[in-house]
Amino acid sequence: MLQYLFLIFFVNNAVAELKRPNFVLILTDDQDVVLGGMDPMKNVQRFIGKEGITFTNSYVTSPICCPSRASLLTGMYVHNHKTVNNSLHGGCYGENWKDHEKQTFATILQEAGYDTFYAGKYLNQYGTKEAGGPEVVPPGWTEWRGLVGNSVYYNYTLSNNGVPTFSTDSYLTDVIRELGVSxxxxxxxxxxxxxxxxxxxxxxxxxxxxxxxxxxSNVTVVKSPNFNIIAEDKHWLLRMPPSPLPDVMLPELDQVYRSRWETLLSVDEMVADIIGALETQAFLDNTYVVFTSDNGYHIGQNSQVYDKRQPYETDIKVPLLIKGPGLKKNVENRQPVLNIDLAPTIIKLAGLDIPNNVDGRPIDVHNEDIGERNMLIEYYGEGKDGSVDKECPWKYDSGNLAQCYPQYSCKCQDAKNNTYACIRHIAERIDKKYCLFADNENFSEMYNIADDPYELENIVNHVFPAVKYWYREILTRMLTCSGAHNCDHPLEPLINIF
Structure with missing residues (x-):
């Protein structure tokens, strides 16, 4: 009898082990959703969107690669993981990050018995000599094929479980596809x-x-109402000349726009092949597939050239589609979500405990109510030595300005004091944004996205003082919050202040 009970125990545990879901996360680099960035993704829409959930209010904690990716991996806001920009001294694969790297969703799943695999871009400084070289394999990954440095398509080095492998002529997205299928x-x-x-x-x-x-070849950049306008009521970097951009820049914007779409076609093919492999191996019904991006992008909006780093919807709003066992099919979900929610979502769906230091909250994939949420967006401007071209007329102010090049008509894309924090506030009857800049003007911006989706009118000086005070107060508190409860409930709801 005792042997029979032991047999039942072991069989039940084996069955439970088999039922634990698999996870596939596909993370693109700089893919917008506001400017039609999902239009080329027919396979993504067919195999993930129509088979699962498309989240229409999906945002990132910071509109730049390394801080955003650090947030996605850890579930933490930027002020807690302290990867503030793409440089090594800004925490991008620096010593501080290596402490947080020990507790990502990958390490948690691996410790619980999952086999884990990573291929492609990780953090921008990963694998560089200053960060320890490609011999370093981040914790949490059973199989590691990490790209050394920032995104490129040819002439790159992959770390194959710590062994650097250089390639000149293999298209990187195709290599990642083959690695994933294999x-x-x-x-x-x-x-x-x-x-x-x-x-x-x-x-x-x-x-x-x-x-x-x-x-x-016949596609042109989206000429939205905020395209190449004079941004008179926005922070100083956007007011910086030339504004509007000269006509000579416009063909370049068209070329960038269509080329971005063309690069995405290989990603779309990869998604189809990954889904096909999951189906062939009989894993598809027990696998959550997540598709998202690390940040959005602007091309010509507010007379900026092409980049990210700004607090506007083009830069902070990203695609997020999820399919998996038990999820509804072909539905749109309006609940506000952040990329810090993906780590706790994966951990919870795996049936594991979420660490207390995680700032995000698990996405309720079965809930279609919009609810109410205040989401924090942080950006810490990065001045770069040598990134103001000598042909540009701007004085090199102690490394303050960044990315000022003749091919951009000398329109600078960043600066040290392009530093800000925003509250993105979404509820059933609220769709607003409040931003405060750490610049010489202590500039602030506020938009009612519901009535002004292109953020044409800065209403910060036209709202009740109590409303402005409430947003400033909640922003101050969120910039020091830690843990999901504190970051979710920094103040009473807005309706309670009247």
Missing amino acids: YIENQTESKPFLMVLAPPAPHQPFTPAPRHKDAF
Whole structure:
């Protein structure tokens, strides 16, 4: 009898092990959603969107690669993981990050028995000599194929479990696709798995695969109402000349726009092949597939050239689609979500405990109510030595200005005091944004997105003082919050102040 009970115990545990879900996360680089960045993604929409949930209010904690990716991996706001920009001294794969790296969703799943795999871009400074070189394999990954440095399409080095491998002529997105398919084909039902694929597209230099070159030759940049306008009521960096951009820049914007779409076609093919491999290996029904990006992008809005780093919807709003066991199909979900929510969501869906230091909250994938949420967006401007071209007329102010090049008509894209924090406030009858800049003007901006989706009118000086005070107070508190409860409930709801 005792042997029989032991047999039941072990069989039940084996069955429970098999039922633990798998996870596939596909993370693109600089893919917008506001300017039509999902239009080329027919396979993503077919195999993930129509088979799952498309989140229409999905945001990132910071509109730049390294801080955003650090937030996604840890579930923490930027002020807590302290990766504030893309430089090593700004925490991008610096010593401080290596402490937080020990507790990502990957380390938690791996410790719980998951097999884990990563291929593609990680953090911008990963693998550089100053950060320890490609011999370093981040904790949490059973199989590691990490890109050394920032996104490129050719002439790159991958760390193959700590062994650097250089390639000149293999298109990186295709290599990541092949690695992903091969990984799935070699999995068995004896162990659940987590796979993250992080292709370079559509990041600069916008190099499409040869088979996709000129696929969108007739496509032009979106001429939204805020395209190439004089941004008179916005912070100083946007008011900086030239404004509007000269006509000579416009063909360049068209070329960038269509090239970005062309780079995404190889990602879309990768998604189809990954879904196909999951289906062939009989994993699809027990796998959550997540598609998202690390930040958005602007191309010509507010007379900026092409980049991110700004607090506007183009830069902070990203695609997020999730399909998986038990989820509704072909639905849109309006609940406000942040990329810090993905780590606790994956951990919870895996049936594991979420650490107390996680600032995000698990996405309620079965809830379609919008609810109410105040989301914090942080950006810490980065001045770069040598990034103000000598042909540009701007004085080099102690490294304050950054990315000022003749090909941008000398319109600078960043500065040290392009530093700000915003509250993105979404509820059933509220759709607002409040931003405070750490510049010489202590500039502030506020937009009613519901009535002004292109953020044309800064209403900060036209709202009740009590409303402005409430947003400033909640912003101050959120900049020091830690843990999901504190970051979710810094103040009473807005309606309670009247």
